[in-house]
Amino acid sequence: MKAKRIYASIEALLLVLIMLSWVSCTKEEDPTPTPVTPAYQTTPYEFNIPDYFPLFQVPKNNPTTVEGVALGKRLYYDPMLSQGGPLEGNSCSSCHTQKGSFSKSTPYGTGFQVMAHINLNYTKNFLWDGLVQGELEDIAEFEVAEFFKADVSLFRADSTYKSMFYKAFGKTDFDEKDMAYAIAQHFRSLNSYNSKFDLFWDGKAELTPLEEMGYLIFNTERGDCFHCHSFPLLSDHDFHNNGLDSTFEGINAGRFNVTGNVNDYGLFKSPTLRNVALTAPYMHDGRFETLEEVVEHYNSGVRHSPTLDAIMLKPGKEYGLQLSPMEKAAIVAFLKTLTDTSYTTNPEFSSPF
Amino acid sequence: MKKYALLLLLPSFIFQIGCTKEEDDPTPTVATIPYFTINLSHVVSGEPMVFNQRIYQTPANNPYEVRHLEYFISDFKLKNQTGQWLTVQSEPKLIDPQDDNIGTRTVLLNVPIGTYQGISCMIGIPEAINYTGYLPQTVDNMNMAWPDPIGGGYHFMKFEGNYQDENLEWKGFTVHLGKNGNQAPNTIKDISIAVSATSKSLDLVMDMNQWFDNPHYYDFNVQGNYTMAVDSLMLLVSENGRNCLSVKQ
Numbered sequence: 095m096k097a098k099r100i101y102a103s104i105e106a107l108l109l110v111l112i113m114l115s116w117v118s119c120t121k122e123e124d125p126t127p128t129p130v131t132p133a134y135q136t137t138p139y140e141f142n143i144p145d146y147f148p149l150f151q152v153p154k155n156n157p158t159t160v161e162g163v164a165l166g167k168r169l170y171y172d173p174m175l176s177q178g179g180p181l182e183g184n185s186c187s188s189c190h191t192q193k194g195s196f197s198k199s200t201p202y203g204t205g206f207q208v209m210a211h212i213n214l215n216y217t218k219n220f221l222w223d224g225l226v227q228g229e230l231e232d233i234a235e236f237e238v239a240e241f242f243k244a245d246v247s248l249f250r251a252d253s254t255y256k257s258m259f260y261k262a263f264g265k266t267d268f269d270e271k272d273m274a275y276a277i278a279q280h281f282r283s284l285n286s287y288n289s290k291f292d293l294f295w296d297g298k299a300e301l302t303p304l305e306e307m308g309y310l311i312f313n314t315e316r317g318d319c320f321h322c323h324s325f326p327l328l329s330d331h332d333f334h335n336n337g338l339d340s341t342f343e344g345i346n347a348g349r350f351n352v353t354g355n356v357n358d359y360g361l362f363k364s365p366t367l368r369n370v371a372l373t374a375p376y377m378h379d380g381r382f383e384t385l386e387e388v389v390e391h392y393n394s395g396v397r398h399s400p401t402l403d404a405i406m407l408k409p410g411k412e413y414g415l416q417l418s419p420m421e422k423a424a425i426v427a428f429l430k431t432l433t434d435t436s437y438t439t440n441p442e443f444s445s446p447f
Numbered sequence: 448m449k450k451y452a453l454l455l456l457l458p459s460f461i462f463q464i465g466c467t468k469e470e471d472d473p474t475p476t477v478a479t480i481p482y483f484t485i486n487l488s489h490v491v492s493g494e495p496m497v498f499n500q501r502i503y504q505t506p507a508n509n510p511y512e513v514r515h516l517e518y519f520i521s522d523f524k525l526k527n528q529t530g531q532w533l534t535v536q537s538e539p540k541l542i543d544p545q546d547d548n549i550g551t552r553t554v555l556l557n558v559p560i561g562t563y564q565g566i567s568c569m570i571g572i573p574e575a576i577n578y579t580g581y582l583p584q585t586v587d588n589m590n591m592a593w594p595d596p597i598g599g600g601y602h603f604m605k606f607e608g609n610y611q612d613e614n615l616e617w618k619g620f621t622v623h624l625g626k627n628g629n630q631a632p633n634t635i636k637d638i639s640i641a642v643s644a645t646s647k648s649l650d651l652v653m654d655m656n657q658w659f660d661n662p663h664y665y666d667f668n669v670q671g672n673y674t675m676a677v678d679s680l681m682l683l684v685s686e687n688g689r690n691c692l693s694v695k696q
Contacts, residue, residue, distance in 0.1 A: 148586045216586050313594040315676045320594050330590045357499040357514070404514065404607045404619025408673045 134264040136161050144287050146295060146326055148216055153229055156275045158282050161262040166280025168258065169273055171445040179243035187445065193438050195369035205345050207380040210373050212366060214281045217331040222362050222378040223349045224333060230281045235274035246270055286368055286437035294431070295326065301431060308428025311421055321405050328367035328432060334403045335360040337396035338377060345379060359401045371430045372438060385426045393417050483558040484648040487542050487551045488695065489516065491655045498545060505659040507666035511610040513655065517543045517591065518604035522573050523555050526565030526636065539572045541587055549587055563640040570688055571603030571630035593625040597676050603630060606658065613668045620672035622658060622684055629681040631688030638694050650695035657691035658684055
């Protein structure tokens with residue numbers, strides 16, 4: 095899914111270069127053009143993503159700027175976004191709370207568990223069942239325009255927003271799309287890479303023997319978690335049936351509800367396991383309260399159905415992993431090394447109000 | 448990294464072309480075409496492969512369906528008229544028929560114009576570069592990572608689906624390959640491949656059933672339905688896979 099964008103950016107680069115070479119050859123004939131002073135000046139936002147993370151790609155039409163991120167964060171925390179709409183009184187942060195890695199322990203009315211906001215720039219599949227696919231701009235627009243039904247006129251009448259939109263995008267006649275672009279920029283700034291596991295991965299910390307045992311079970315065919323919760327994001331962002339149900343009704347039908355394809359019964363997006371110790375309860379409907387229960391699911395609770403992922407059906411382990419109590423504890427210990435409290439306490443990501 | 452270096456060189460290159468094209472270029476070079484496209488398609492015993500349809504049989508008569516397929520193809524060589532194998536420029540390319548953004552094609556760069564009598568390539572990644580972090584760190588490449596605790600590098604192939612076992616019960620299978628020694632080189636000889644300004648692509652066909660036969664008869668009920676990190680099974684499958692490709696006529 096990334097490939098297309100790489101090519102697009104290479105193509106764009108080539109175009110620029112060709113233009114440059116043309117300029118370089120013809121500039122003698124050209125009278126010196128008057129430099130165009132930009133009407134507004136943005137500051138590029140600096141990312142410090144570690145080199146073991148995937149390439150961090152930003153769409154050309156929405157570069158990340160300090161001004162855009164600040165605006166996006168304000169919108170994210172502002173209940174005005176829901177004023178007059180079906181979620182009146184809420185801001186994004188009402189359900190996506192920082193201390194829970196931007197998730198929340200109580201499910202939303204549809205029965206879906208609130209999803210964390212963390213390292214979202216790497217995915218193209220959004221929501222548990224992938225209802226929205228595309229860029230962060232697309233999911234942000236969905237949230238602003240369809241979920242919140244935000245009233246843009248309130249923001250256009252607000253002098254703070256007028257000035258912030260001008261600083262970020264050079265305009266005051268902004269619409270839902272511009273609001274979504276700002277929120278997308280805020281999402282791009284929400285990156286987490288300071289867990290104990292990251293320090294270990296970077297050779298700067300050691301795991302305890304139990305954590306290390308869990309890491310090995312997770313990352314080998316013993317536990318075989320890595321195929322879906324792949325490193326370093328701890329998600330492959332793809333859809334799988336991990337054996338929660340054998341019949342599929344309501345939201346449990348998962349991706350089927352989006353595609354209508356029977357092969358998609360019970361498939362859900364693999365959630366990231368970063369900060370998973372802070373995002374209880376677990377699974378799309380929050381059916382498990384603790385990580386121990388989750389591990390017990392993989393150990394002995396896997397339900398069979400035609401769409402069950404083949405990885406869940408290793409020979410001899412058709413009915414679960416058959417781990418010892420020690421091995422189960424080791425997986426939980428390992429999952430807890432994925433906690434990054436510098437992320438959940440970072441004032442840069444906190445409410446501006 | 449190498450790619451970025453190349454990109455940095457590009458501007459000067461283009462400037463040069465842009466500014467000096469009137470002057471004569473004194474060094475004659477072999478005529479090449481910049482891109483030669485290899486298109487992959489997939490069949491099961493000759494029939495076009497469709498996903499999620501329980502309509503196939505392995506050579507061992509295991510009924511099955513394919514739910515997912517992803518693999519790397521790399522290391523292309525062309526055999527010229529004097530019988531020499533010519534290495535052509537190409538990077539390992541991920542193939543995924545279910546994801547249009549990854550796609551089912553790869554390109555060979557700067558291929559000398561001519562008529563060739565053979566082509567070879569590999570399912571997998573050559574040993575010298577099969578280490579964690581070699582490939583551009585796209586999410587898709589990284590999802591093919593072969594975990595470091597079991598050797599590092601990349602999965603060469605993920606071929607997954609369901610099969611009906613001897614008790615007529617449907618079960619999953621995951622034919623995963625990785626780890627050096629389990630690459631599946633394919634060599635196709637005695638054909639004629641034209642490379643010219645008007646012949647810029649070649650269609651290769653992978654027959655999925657080849658992974659289950661020749662030289663090793665592979666029965667899910669006997670050998671097993673899960674090859675990941677099982678050295679003996681990965682070897683059987685990868686040796687079978689050495690005959691999986693053919694040129695589409």
